[in-house]
Amino acid sequence: RxxxxxxxxxxxxxxxxxxxxxxxxxxxxxxxxxxxxxxxxxxxxxxxxxxxxxxxxxxxxxxxxxxxxxxxxxxxxxxxxxxxxxxxxxxxxxxxxxxxxxPGDYRSVLICRADDDGDDLAAFRGGRVACNGRRSWSGHGALVSAVAPLAEDGRFFGGYVETGTHRESIRRVADRGADIAAIDAVVWPLALDHEPAVDEVRILAWTDPTxxxxxxxxxxxxxxxxxxxxxxxxxxxxxxxxxxxxxxxxxxxxxxxxxxxxxxxxxxxxxxxxxxxxx
CATH class of the missing domain: 3.40.190.10 (Periplasmic binding protein-like II)
Known part of the structure; x- marks a missing residue:
């Protein structure tokens, strides 16, 4: 054989x-x-x-x-x-x-911890953001576009952590290593099906479609x-x-x-x- x-x-x-x-x-x-x-x-x-x-x-x-x-x-x-x-x-x-x-478009979900009281993006000024990488549109670019109207002197967040993947960004928010993250909306249902950390986070907002x-x-x-x-x-x-x-x-x-x-x-x-x- x-x-x-x-x-x-x-x-x-x-x-x-x-x-x-x-x-x-x-x-x-x-x-x-x-x-x-x-x-x-x-x-x-x-x-x-x-x-x-x-x-x-x-x-x-x-x-x-x-x-x-x-x-x-x-x-x-x-x-x-x-x-x-x-x-x-x-x-x-x-x-x-x-x-x-x-059809064929997507966007990002902005997530925070489920027990966080913030009700919009502005509430996270000075918070710590998790990002899968600066070369990502859904994890970084879409967030740049959403935050730009709120930024002052080129700043909005108080801290930044790079995670390498959307999945790790979800985990980082869940374990309180970050307060907010932008997650690809195609990744989000995958996480709902397969990533336990989603139980500790919630959707705060959605970015504009691209x-x-x-x-x-x-x-x-x-x-x-x-x-x-x-x-x-x-x-x-x-x-x-x-x-x-x-x-x-x-x-x-x-x-x-x-x-x-x-x-x-x-x-x-x-x-x-x-x-x-x-x-």
Whole structure:
């Protein structure tokens, strides 16, 4: 049997491409993420594209987004109007059915501890904020945009802690290591399903909607955009509730990269108001 498996491995075609869907790839839904990719890859193969059999999961997201042979990746909207501009082409965005948003859009939830008396963002002036990272739109940029009208001399919070992930930001607020955090609204239902720390926090407010994290293709393969979009649309529509429900996946919206300029515009407005970064 081992010999037969080795022969099969040698005969399996090696894809020249790389693909990854890292933005919501929690361990608890990894099987469903893989099932989504399997459905997409099958359609790409039917179209004559040698799609990779499995997803790439590098430690650093930048190592996926900047690989020259990127066939399909899910990126942060902030990056496509900044560091990835001219390196990838936006294909569209998955629709996660976020309340108060158009299909394919999303926003962030501002959370605080469940026993905190604050009833709006202004009540947290001087508090300690948790952020997954300054290169995140949903955890940092959306918060910058929300706080800018309230800031004085470029400051609003009394402390800042960087956590690395939205999940860790939820935990940090829950254990009183921070008072408030902005959490991706697609992450939030994942946390409701899988993260016990949500029992200690509550939603304070919602940020304004923007396009959800885009699916992108490397610039060298942008000519495949139409085929990839057909494959993604067909794959998402074909999935059963056993895959779609754990991912809160409702559909796919093909859209231009220009849709994401709203992110750059909001950051520029915050900077013009004297609040370029969470502080």
């Amino acid at each position: 081992a010999g037969n498996a080795a022969i099969a491995d040698r005969q399996a075609p090696v894809s020249p491409y790389v693909a990854g869907l890292p933005m919501y790839d929690w361990p608890e839904v990894r099987d469903e993420i893989d099932a989504l990719w399997t459905a997409i890859a099958a359609r790409l193969c039917d179209a004559g594209i040698e799609a990779p059999q499995s997803l790439s999961r590098p430690d650093r997201l930048e190592d996926l987004w900047t690989v020259p042979d990127l066939l399909l990746g899910q990126a942060c909207g902030l990056d496509v109007v900044d560091g990835l501009r001219g390196r990838v082409e936006v294909l569209g965005s998955l629709d996660y059915g976020i309340g108060g948003c158009e 396009p959800a994290p885009p699916l992108v293709v490397g610039w060298a393969h942008a000519h495949l955009a139409g085929v990839i979009n057909e494959a993604v649309s067909g794959a998402v529509a074909s999935l059963g509730p056993d895959v779609r429900r754990p991912l809160d996946l409702y559909g796919y919206r093909i859209r231009p990269g220009a849709d994401y300029e709203v992110i750059a515009e909001r950051l520029a407005a915050a900077e013009a108001a004297g609040y370029p970064t969470v502080a």
